[in-house]
Amino acid sequence: MAISKHPLGRYAIIDREMRSQDYVKTKDLKRIIERDLSINVSLRMINDDIIAMKDDNVLNYNAPIEYCNSRKAYYYSDQNYTIRAFGLREEDISVLMFYAKTISQYKDYHIFKDFTNAIDKVLDAVNIRKGISETNDNRVIVLTDNNQKFTGNEWIPVIVEAIDSCFAIEISYQKFGAAKPKRTKLHPYLLKEDRHRWYLIGMNDKGIVTYGLDRIIAIEKLPEKFVSCTLDFEEYFRYSFGITVLNDDPIEVKLSFTPKQGNYLKTLSLHPTQKILFDNAEEFQISVRVKPSWEFYEKILGYGDSVKILSPPSIVNEFTQKILSISNRYK
Known part of the structure; x- marks a missing residue:
């Protein structure tokens, strides 16, 4: 890479050495810059950098760099000065x-x-x-969930642009199991991620709709513009699990967990509406106010025998039927 592409790096190293030492010689700056940036520089270039840091009106660093004749070295006359960006x-x-x-x-x-x-x-x-x-560079110090690249993420840029500029779009969408895709026009409002998959929430003639990006076949940006959406999406998803929002009213669901599982739920709630009802040596009991979608049942099933739904009866019955259905698959 050409040396001319490293001016910021050179300025930063000069600034660092000026702040960390009382006096710095040009030859030492040359050695450090070549080591840290893996490039070759001349003493003249470093002197030119110092002049630029002091006097260049475009950089506007106005660095307080002075030269000590007796030591033949540069220094900052103001030790509190730094060129570091944004303070x-x-x-x-x-x-x-x-x-x-x-x-x-x-x-x-x-x-x-x-x-x-x-x-x-x-x-x-x-x-x-x-x-x-x-x-x-290759040492792992943070390991997150596996963010593998799912099909459909290539649509994110055009969707973001359409949402930002309030342009309607037409998508070709093929549901899982459908024989062929269908086209629909909508006003795109929001992109939402759920379990590493991205979803588009928008409005069409049916109302608020949700489309998984992995099932979008094509997108066309239309010349038609729409008024920016004023819907409060935090409120819209308040009682949901995942991406599904039912038209039903939210209900209070009471659940009993083992004390061991309760320790985890005290540090990471099952749902933002979680309230602790009992916490003792026998059980950890909570309530959540939700619209029970399939994601809700999937979540509860994941706790296995460490959870029991207490109420309401309709949710207990629905959950019981799902357990029986699971059991029948192993007969």
Whole structure:
């Protein structure tokens, strides 16, 4: 890579050395820059960088760099000065370093590429690239859920653009098990992720509808514009589990868990509406106010024999039938 593409890196290293040492010689700056950036630089280039940091009107650093004749070295006359972008604190930089390490899991998603490029620029500008060493680039320090790339994520950019600009779209959508896709026009309102799958929520002639991006065959952006949606989606999904929102009114469901399972539910609630009713050596009892969709039952079934639905009777009966149906599959 050409040297001219590393000015921010050179400025950042000069700034770092000026702040960390009382006096810095040009030859030492040359050695450190070549080591940290893996490039070749001349003493003249470093002197030009120092002049630019002091006087360049475009950079506007106005760095207080002075030269000591007796020591033949440069120094900051103001030890509190730094060129670090945005006035980032050390803890801010640590957060950026953590982000740079973890965001790489999304590198295959086209919509996130600009974010990764932007964070790289910030890392360079504030001189923390060196903190993410080459030897540790492949070392796993944070392991998240498997964010494998599902079919349909390629539609995210065009959907985001349509939502942002309030343009209607027409999609070709094929449900699982359907013989052929159907076309529908809608006003796109929201993208929502659920268990690593993305969904589009919008409005068509049937009302609020939800489409899984993995079942979209094609999207066409239409010239028709619509008024921006004022629906409160946090409220819309308040009583739901996952992506399904039923037209029913929410109901209170009481559940009894084993004390061991209760420890987990005290640190991570089953649902935002969770209320603790009992917490003793025999049971951990809670209530949630929900619209019981298939995702709700799937979630409860996942707790196995550590949970029992107490009420209402209609939910107990529905859950019992599902358990019997599961049992019959093993006969």
